[in-house]
Amino acid sequence: MSAAVLPSALKLGTVQLRVANLDRSLNYYQDMIGLRLLKREAGFAELGTADGSALLRLREMNRSPRMPRRPAAGLYHYALLLPDRESLGLVLRHLARNGIDVGQGDHLVSEALYIQDPDGNGIELYRDRPRSEWTYDLEGRVVMTTDPVDVEGLMEASSGLVWNGLPDGTVMGHIHFHVGHLEQARQFYCEVLGFDLTARYGRSALFVAAGGYHHHIGLNVWAGEGATPANEDEAGIDFFTLLLPTKKDRDELISRVRKAGWPVEEGQDMLRDPWNIGIRLIAAG
Template structure:
């Protein structure tokens, strides 16, 4: 890697925008996202936008003919819905319990507190809140030191507000966690090409982010996936990375492997990662009512 590549860093304002999932049945999955997670739903034909406030955070695209994701294929480990604070996370816990959906896990990661569950088609979902950055545990080199300890659900539930409505307007997609085939290849792409900073390497996993965040993207090989992502199957359809301005998108575009790039007429750049997972690079916007 040349010195120019080594010096490149994604802009601090880059973050995950939206995540799209291909589902076999909107009727089967919408109640989960509406009732258990509190998203407002805008449905048109075979597509549903899941919104927090005026922003679309998840997109569901129905394809009744899409097969299940092959067990050996790379793809989504989980999409992570971030809420603003601990009372909002406690409200989510109560909402999930009242909806009848079971948690698959609950962890205190030091930098954050997280709840884990799966939607009716098996897509992994994390719901979490960040602790203030000043409280994050740090490694000797200054990067966030994430751990995994059991989360005290009783203590969390005690912080639930007396009343609640839908998903907090400040909720967004804080990060995505991917199942990949080759950790070195994924790190070379997300850190080397896209310019995210590696924040932590764990057992068969790597976490990378822009702007000193604990991670916008995580990749793991825990399930030993051996096939690329299947773009015709149910599951992860694409991940959007939102950049602060058009110049940042252009700078990122210039670094991408030309053979994996698709140009669009709306200023969005599409590219596939080393596992064939589709990414969209776009300019962040205050509202996205016109975007699909």
């Protein structure tokens, strides 16, 4: 456990992505994913669930996107957590009906579906198993793996249900990044921000969380050791949001980050990780 610990009630908030064509992305996110358009202004759109909970913000790049250079650090996928297995099964039915290629993985703690938006931004849609069913290794870390999903079981769980978009109760569950150096990532996310290390995947990936969750952030070097940030005119992530329970929690985190030598932008409470990924710090209360 890191010396500095984030509040156990920490949650993830809105993620902002760069996209090439806002209209195209809005059509995809509404028709295929089932998010609702909450707000639109020049070059930006905000999407979420029917109850008004904002999950995703899209920023249209103001010039034609460059071909991505690889390897690059940045977004691997962001993950929308659905409230139950029936909802995930209904998503699978909807994606299959619309001819969307879907990857999948049973991670023991969760069942997950994987797709990409029109710009190649990775998306995971998943449901958690109850924490009472999670297992832990001898070091107390969550045991995760990647097995085939019980697709027939998901289909059966959603039999007879009607698709009406992503349900209320869907939240931003976690985010997974390509980084350039795994140990540097651990130091920043654990020792500076205060996440706990919850799991490792060999020498190529690690997972960190607050409050005993299996992971809020995934970090990997699958784009190659030394990968540098994606260009600003490539699709990808601008920032993600940490929702701190109180203003006191947020202010303490900002103070800790600054003492560690990391600048925080005044007014926006925004800092950047070693690969230029923005992190907004918001007091949820």
